[in-house]
Amino acid sequence: MATDPAPPRRPLTLRDVSEASGVSEMTVSRVLRGRGDVSDGTRARVLAAARDLGYVPNKIAGALASNRVNLVGVVIPSLKNMVFPEVMSGISEVLDGTPLQPVVGVTDYLPAREERVIYEMLSWRPSGMIVAGLEHSHAARAMLAQAGVPVVEIMDADGDAIDSVVGISHRRAGRVMAQAILEQGYRRIGFLGTKMPLDHRARKRFEGFTEALAKAGIEVADQEFYEGGSALAKGREMTQAILARSPDLDFLYYSNDMIAAGGLLWLIGQGIDIPGRIGLAGFNGVELLEGLPRRLATMDACRAEIGRAAARIVAEGLGGEADPVRSVLTPHIEFGDTLLRS
Numbered sequence: 180m181a182t183d184p185a186p187p188r189r190p191l192t193l194r195d196v197s198e199a200s201g202v203s204e205m206t207v208s209r210v211l212r213g214r215g216d217v218s219d220g221t222r223a224r225v226l227a228a229a230r231d232l233g234y235v236p237n238k239i240a241g242a243l244a245s246n247r248v249n250l251v252g253v254v255i256p257s258l259k260n261m262v263f264p265e266v267m268s269g270i271s272e273v274l275d276g277t278p279l280q281p282v283v284g285v286t287d288y289l290p291a292r293e294e295r296v297i298y299e300m301l302s303w304r305p306s307g308m309i310v311a312g313l314e315h316s317h318a319a320r321a322m323l324a325q326a327g328v329p330v331v332e333i334m335d336a337d338g339d340a341i342d343s344v345v346g347i348s349h350r351r352a353g354r355v356m357a358q359a360i361l362e363q364g365y366r367r368i369g370f371l372g373t374k375m376p377l378d379h380r381a382r383k384r385f386e387g388f389t390e391a392l393a394k395a396g397i398e399v400a401d402q403e404f405y406e407g408g409s410a411l412a413k414g415r416e417m418t419q420a421i422l423a424r425s426p427d428l429d430f431l432y433y434s435n436d437m438i439a440a441g442g443l444l445w446l447i448g449q450g451i452d453i454p455g456r457i458g459l460a461g462f463n464g465v466e467l468l469e470g471l472p473r474r475l476a477t478m479d480a481c482r483a484e485i486g487r488a489a490a491r492i493v494a495e496g497l498g499g500e501a502d503p504v505r506s507v508l509t510p511h512i513e514f515g516d517t518l519l520r521s
Contacts, residue, residue, distance in 0.1 A: 191234045191325055200228035211236045233321025235301040247328070249278045251493055252300035254310040256288045256378075261437070261465045262482055263311070266333065269486020270309065277494050279306055288377040294319045301326055307493030313338035314379045329496035331489040334480070336507040337383050343504040345488045349380045352478055352510055353387025356432065356460060359512055361395050363519040365430035365458055368392065369401045371417045371442065372434025381434045384462065388432065401425040405438070414441020429457055436461035436477050440468050443517065447472055459517045464510075476518035481508040 196211075197204045202221055209215030210225040217225075228234075237246070253270060255263045270281050282305070284296035294316050300308065301322055307329040315323070323330045323341050330342040337350050360368065370388070373381050389399060403421040405413045417438065422428060433439035439461030446453055453459065453473060464479035485508065492504050514520045 188325065188327065190327055191232055195232060196225065196229050196234050199232060200225045230318045231321070233318070233323075233325040235298060235322055235325075237302070237304055247304050247306050249280060250303065250305040251279050251281045251307045251309060251490070252284065252297070252305045253281045254284045254286060254293060254296050254300070254308070256286050256293075256311055258283075258285055260435075262435075262463055262480065265482040266311075266486040269483035269488075270490040271486075272483075273487050273490035273494065279494060279497075281309075281490075290314075290316045290319070290377075294322075297322055306497060307331070309333055309489045309493065311335075312379055313340060313344070329493045329501070331492050331504075333485050333489050335380050335383070336505070340503065340505065343489075343492050343506075345485050345492070345504070345506040345508070347481055347485075347508050347510050348387075349383035350387035350390075352462065352480075353384035353389075354391040355512060356384075356462075356478060357388045357391035359514075359518065360430055360432065360458070360460070361392070361397065363458070363521065365519075366397060367400045367425070367428045368397065368430045368432060369403070369421050369425060369428045370399050370432050370434075371403045371414070371421060371438060372405075374404050374406045378434075384434065400428060410435070410437035411441040411444070414438035414443075415445040416441075418442035418445045431457065431459040433459065433461045436463045436465040436468055436475055439475055439477070440471055443471060443473060443475060454517050454519050458519060464513060473517055474513075474515035476515040477513050478510045479513065481510055484508060 193204045193207050196207045202225060206217060206221065207225050210217055210222050251274065257263060274281055284300055286293040286296055297319050305328065308323060308326060309331045311334050313332050313335050320341060332340050332344045334346045336344055336346040336348050370385065392398060401421050401424060403417040405417055418431065431442060433442060439459055442459060451457055460476035462478050464477045468475060488506050
């Protein structure tokens with residue numbers, strides 16, 4: 180049975196915040212502009228109501244007839260990671276042929292910082308938002324849901340999207356890598372990666388990886404985690420540490436290629452047979468590492484393709500309301516020289 184379409188969202192106004200907080204629109208305006216003599220209790224009540232509603236003040240109200248600027252907010256966790264510059268290249272490639280210009284905000288994987296970045300970007304009324312990941316604070320989700328422009332969450336497809344989503348299933352990526360490792364007879368497997376509560380995509384790969392191992396009656400034999408510092412240097416340190424504890428490991432699965440490269444260089448320096456005595460694999464398919472003495476086993480995360488697809492969704496959604504898009508890409512294993520292949 181057909182259902183009536185949901186009524187279109189209307190932009191939130193000062194009146195909505197006024198009604199939610201129980202104070203006048205003039206007082207709401209003074210609080211949100213940081214002006215006027217307002218009590219601390221009233222200020223806190225107004226700010227809490229605005230946060231819960233997802234209301235973002237319009238810094239360009241009345242300045243432009245369209246009430247939008249030709250900017251696309253792109254919110255990513257890091258520019259140090261080689262993954263995200265490739266995503267940005269894909270976004271820029273598509274937007275270069277349009278009036279739109281990407282503007283980047285970096286969150287350092289911190290939810291509170293992401294919330295601030297999204298708030299500031301939306302206050303300038305961009306024409307679209309591209310945001311890495313599906314996990315956000317309540318306030319960030321509310322702001323994006325009320326933005327009134329195309330919103331595309333990228334990199335991850337394991338979860339519910341606010342609007343459109345373009346990414347891969349990281350749980351599936353972990354499962355596929357685990358199955359490939361097991362098929363080659365490796366059984367004493369160690370995991371090396373970032374501390375994952377804030378890196379949701381690494382966490383999901385690890386969950387998929389351990390689920391596939393468990394189905395075969397195998398558990399991760401040892402784990403080593405890090406945060407901060409040079410990825411290559413950390414990869415060397417972590418590999419040395421985990422093998423000092425568990426010298427019988429026969430495979431090392433790293434959460435990304437950069438720390439895997441550090442591990443590979445350390446193992447080569449020790450004269451260890453790769454992939455006979457010990458195999459290893461990373462994730463991301465970073466082209467920068469193609470000059471290593473051995474080609475890493477890895478899995479391409481479809482980064483540039485994700486950036487291009489997200490930019491197309493934003494550009495094509497400018498003409499009016501469009502149905503949300505859910506695009507799930509499929510990465511493939513590159514066996515390289517560090518994972519046995521039958």
